Amino acid sequence: MSTAAAQHPHGGDEHGHDPLVAHHFDTAQQQFDSGKLGIWLFLVQEILFFSGLFCAYAVYRANHPEIFEFAHRYLDVKMGAINTVVLICSSLTAAWSVRAAQLGQRGLMIGCIIVTIACAFGFLGIKYFEYEHKIHAGLLWGEKFNPKYAPGDHGDEHGAGGHGSGTEAVHSEAANSVPNPADRSGSPGSHGATAQPEKSAPSPAATHVAAGDAKVTTPRNTSIFFSIYFAMTGLHGLHVIAGIIVYIWLLWRALKGEFGPKQYAAIDFAALHWHLVDLVWIYLFPLLYLIR
Amino acid sequence: MSSLDTTLGHGAPAHAEDNYLTHSHGWKSWLLTLDHKRIGVMYLCSTIASLFLGGFFALALRTELLTPGPTIAMIDHDMYNRMFTLHGAIMVFLFIIPAIPAGLGNFFVPVMLGAKDVAFPKLNLASYHLWIFGAVFFVTAMVHGGIDTGWTFYTPYSVTTPANGVIWATMGVFILGFSSIFTGLNFIVTIHKLRPEGMTWFRMPLFLWALYSTSVIQVLATPVLAITVLLLTVERTLHVGIFDPALGGDPVLFQHFFWFYSHPAVYIMILPGFGIISEIVSVHSRKHIFGYRFIAFSSLAIALLGFLVWGHHLFTSGQSQLASVIFSAISFAIAIPSAIKVFNWLATMYKSSLQLTTPMWYAFGFIVLFLIGGLTGLFLAALAVDIHLHDTYFVVAHFHYVMVGGTLLALFGGLYHWWPKMFGRMYNEFWGKVGAVLVTLGFNVTFFPQFVMGTRGMPRRYYSYLPEFQPLHVASTIGAYLLGFGILLAFVNLGVALFRGRKAPTNPWGGATLEWQCASPPPHDNFSVTPVAHDPYDFAHLKYDEKIDGYTSRRS
Numbered sequence: 039m040s041t042a043a044a045q046h047p048h049g050g051d052e053h054g055h056d057p058l059v060a061h062h063f064d065t066a067q068q069q070f071d072s073g074k075l076g077i078w079l080f081l082v083q084e085i086l087f088f089s090g091l092f093c094a095y096a097v098y099r100a101n102h103p104e105i106f107e108f109a110h111r112y113l114d115v116k117m118g119a120i121n122t123v124v125l126i127c128s129s130l131t132a133a134w135s136v137r138a139a140q141l142g143q144r145g146l147m148i149g150c151i152i153v154t155i156a157c158a159f160g161f162l163g164i165k166y167f168e169y170e171h172k173i174h175a176g177l178l179w180g181e182k183f184n185p186k187y188a189p190g191d192h193g194d195e196h197g198a199g200g201h202g203s204g205t206e207a208v209h210s211e212a213a214n215s216v217p218n219p220a221d222r223s224g225s226p227g228s229h230g231a232t233a234q235p236e237k238s239a240p241s242p243a244a245t246h247v248a249a250g251d252a253k254v255t256t257p258r259n260t261s262i263f264f265s266i267y268f269a270m271t272g273l274h275g276l277h278v279i280a281g282i283i284v285y286i287w288l289l290w291r292a293l294k295g296e297f298g299p300k301q302y303a304a305i306d307f308a309a310l311h312w313h314l315v316d317l318v319w320i321y322l323f324p325l326l327y328l329i330r
Numbered sequence: 331m332s333s334l335d336t337t338l339g340h341g342a343p344a345h346a347e348d349n350y351l352t353h354s355h356g357w358k359s360w361l362l363t364l365d366h367k368r369i370g371v372m373y374l375c376s377t378i379a380s381l382f383l384g385g386f387f388a389l390a391l392r393t394e395l396l397t398p399g400p401t402i403a404m405i406d407h408d409m410y411n412r413m414f415t416l417h418g419a420i421m422v423f424l425f426i427i428p429a430i431p432a433g434l435g436n437f438f439v440p441v442m443l444g445a446k447d448v449a450f451p452k453l454n455l456a457s458y459h460l461w462i463f464g465a466v467f468f469v470t471a472m473v474h475g476g477i478d479t480g481w482t483f484y485t486p487y488s489v490t491t492p493a494n495g496v497i498w499a500t501m502g503v504f505i506l507g508f509s510s511i512f513t514g515l516n517f518i519v520t521i522h523k524l525r526p527e528g529m530t531w532f533r534m535p536l537f538l539w540a541l542y543s544t545s546v547i548q549v550l551a552t553p554v555l556a557i558t559v560l561l562l563t564v565e566r567t568l569h570v571g572i573f574d575p576a577l578g579g580d581p582v583l584f585q586h587f588f589w590f591y592s593h594p595a596v597y598i599m600i601l602p603g604f605g606i607i608s609e610i611v612s613v614h615s616r617k618h619i620f621g622y623r624f625i626a627f628s629s630l631a632i633a634l635l636g637f638l639v640w641g642h643h644l645f646t647s648g649q650s651q652l653a654s655v656i657f658s659a660i661s662f663a664i665a666i667p668s669a670i671k672v673f674n675w676l677a678t679m680y681k682s683s684l685q686l687t688t689p690m691w692y693a694f695g696f697i698v699l700f701l702i703g704g705l706t707g708l709f710l711a712a713l714a715v716d717i718h719l720h721d722t723y724f725v726v727a728h729f730h731y732v733m734v735g736g737t738l739l740a741l742f743g744g745l746y747h748w749w750p751k752m753f754g755r756m757y758n759e760f761w762g763k764v765g766a767v768l769v770t771l772g773f774n775v776t777f778f779p780q781f782v783m784g785t786r787g788m789p790r791r792y793y794s795y796l797p798e799f800q801p802l803h804v805a806s807t808i809g810a811y812l813l814g815f816g817i818l819l820a821f822v823n824l825g826v827a828l829f830r831g832r833k834a835p836t837n838p839w840g841g842a843t844l845e846w847q848c849a850s851p852p853p854h855d856n857f858s859v860t861p862v863a864h865d866p867y868d869f870a871h872l873k874y875d876e877k878i879d880g881y882t883s884r885r886s
Binding site: 060064079086090093098101180181258261266 | 440445446447448449450451453511515518519522549550551552553556557558560564568569570571574577578579580583587855
């Protein structure tokens with residue numbers, strides 16, 4: 039950062055103001071530092087924006103752990119893991135594009151931006167297949183929740199996860215009665231049952247039968263897991279789309295030759311934001327896919 | 331800068347008559363300007379227009395409440411619900427939250443810093459455009475189905491109500507939220523990075539400390555509201571069941587989310603007011619502010635503690651008792667930094683050369699009304715008392731004392747304090763003071779009876795009431811008209827000054843902050859040479875000059 043900042047004489051009222059520095063800044067360094075602080079504040083804002091959903095996740099998981107333990111097995115760990123790798127790769131190329139810009143390696147910078155965009159599209163493509171599968175299998179929110187199969191069966195993609203079908207069958211039947219009492223007495227500190235006594239009272243381990251084709255038995259209110267799943271991954275997906283738009287804009291500017299060792303702020307700030315989008319997924323993946 | 335603001339380059343000597351108002355012409359030069367002063371003026375005009383719209387609903391409500399049953403044929407109970415919702419939502423989201431920070435703040439933050447603009451002028455303009463966009467959504471909500479949920483949009487009612495304006499209104503709130511976030515972000519960066527030579531953190535005007543604290547809340551709290559109203563919109567359209575108990579959701583979670591923003595938001599509303607009062611009290615007392623650091627830190631303390639008290643809105647909502655006790659204790663703790671400010675203002679006035687100018691009259695009104703509003707807040711923070719007073723007129727009176735008695739009076743104080751600087755015209759002092767008296771008096775007549783009604787059990791948001799409450803309701807309605815008239819008079823006086831006021835000197839009050847060093851009204855670039863900052867409350871070097879009816883500095 040400091041390596042590339044142009045040293046400019048103090049005093050903004052002089053003629054020959056650097057054309058890259060806006061009129062209300064004295065120096066390029068001051069302008070760059072302001073932008074940097076601005077993007078970090080924006081990231082703080084983003085974290086708090088997502089925090090509402092993470093908080094909702096925490097509340098429902100603490101109150102209804104059996105739903106999460108049961109329903110997360112509908113998710114495809116392999117697809118989630120591939121997407122995690124794809125995003126980490128894109129973060130690498132995003133960071134690399136900043137360094138390339140700083141060092142004036144134009145070709146490398148453009149290549150990195152292109153790979154970042156490609157990875158982002160790859161992520162969305164995989165997400166599309168996951169969503170499509172869930173829509174067909176009735177794994178949706180609210181009253182639309184109407185599962186076509188039990189979690190162990192995995193539809194046509196059986197064998198993707200590490201679950202043996204034998205234990206699945208046992209578990210999904212056991213889900214009817216076992217999890218709640220077992221958790222309350224057995225697992226230490228798993229969830230504060232005392233904090234919400236009135237909450238757990240009306241929703242005992244009772245289950246209801248969803249009217250799917252195969253009459254799948256699920257814990258009560260399993261649909262909440264999918265509400266939260268779609269809300270969190272959906273909002274994250276919107277951020278990925280926004281990131282793609284930003285990076286296409288950067289690519290366009292890079293092709294025009296706008297970036298170099300003296301001007302790379304936009305690439306730097308976009309990369310910071312992209313890392314945050316990546317980081318949110320790094321949390322979403324274990325919280326949704328790897329519950330037990 | 332954009333191609334629209336072309337002429338004044340760097341170092342070009344500003345003409346004596348050239349100021350930000352005459353710098354360029356045409357509606358585009360306003361709507362697409364990057365000049366923080368013009369954006370500030372546009373914000374002021376827009377928020378004041380919202381104040382009148384919200385005020386119109388308020389007067390309609392008060393008129394309806396003249397008699398226990400239906401009073402105005404046009405307003406039935408459904409219409410009444412829609413009107414109090416719009417009154418609250420418009421006043422909160424379109425007026426109080428943006429008025430001082432985005433209006434006066436936009437104008438004065440860079441000028442007080444001796445800077446040419448805020449750190450991100452384009453983002454600043456985008457904030458204003460978002461505000462307009464959000465306001466359009468609100469108007470759409472008004473004409474397209476209406477909203478009857480109250481400004482709090484509590485679930486599950488907001489999910490099931492047939493009033494279809496809810497989605498428009500929540501999306502409006504979402505957009506206005508980002509307008510507010512970007513303003514806050516801009517101010518934080520501006521204050522960090524654009525302070526001039528000599529202005530250390532503890533030589534900053536207290537208005538800037540107040541806006542800095544406000545901005546911290548705007549950046550940290552508003553995103554939570556954004557995700558909340560977004561989820562509410564999704565809940566209403568797609569029925570995801572996160573807040574809807576019919577689908578297994580938790581409506582109390584909505585209340586937690588909502589108040590996690592909306593309690594800090596009341597400090598977004600009042601902290602800028604504190605900043606204005608600190609300026610007015612010191613300048614018009616001709617005395618150094620007492621306890622500078624205490625006032626500065628109490629702003630930050632209020633901002634930070636404000637994040638930890640949202641649960642005092644949920645004492646009757648089925649929150650755990652332990653949580654209620656903790657929230658109650660922290661709510662009491664907020665009284666300490668608030669009281670520190672009041673004591674410091676009084677100590678500043680003590681044995682000073684108090685000037686009874688219009689801004690000072692508003693400052694008096696502010697201190698008294700905020701004191702009442704603040705102390706009644708303690709009643710509501712007390713667990714047992716709140717059970718009795720929850721959802722009564724006592725609550726309504728309390729928050730109006732803080733928001734209207736506090737923020738509106740501070741806004742008027744600030745407008746009268748800075749009007750000569752903003753538009754280069756002096757106003758009529760006599761009518762200014764009449765306005766201040768009418769506003770303060772009318773306000774008390776309106777809301778003091780509501781404290782009494784509240785303690786006697788008059789519930790808020792009710793269309794009809796028991797006949798025994800009628801005398802107090804009539805008093806409240808008379809007060810509302812008086813208040814409305816006072817507000818109108820105060821604005822008319824300022825408006826008349828624009829055309830008939832005598833030209834204002836550079837420093838009419840003898841303020842030592844940097845905005846009083848640049849011309850009235852300021853030139854397009856504020857300062858041709860960045861000034862050096864000294865103690866913002868040291869008035870020793872300022873001497874009154876009869877010829878210009880203003881103060882000049884002996885320092886430079």
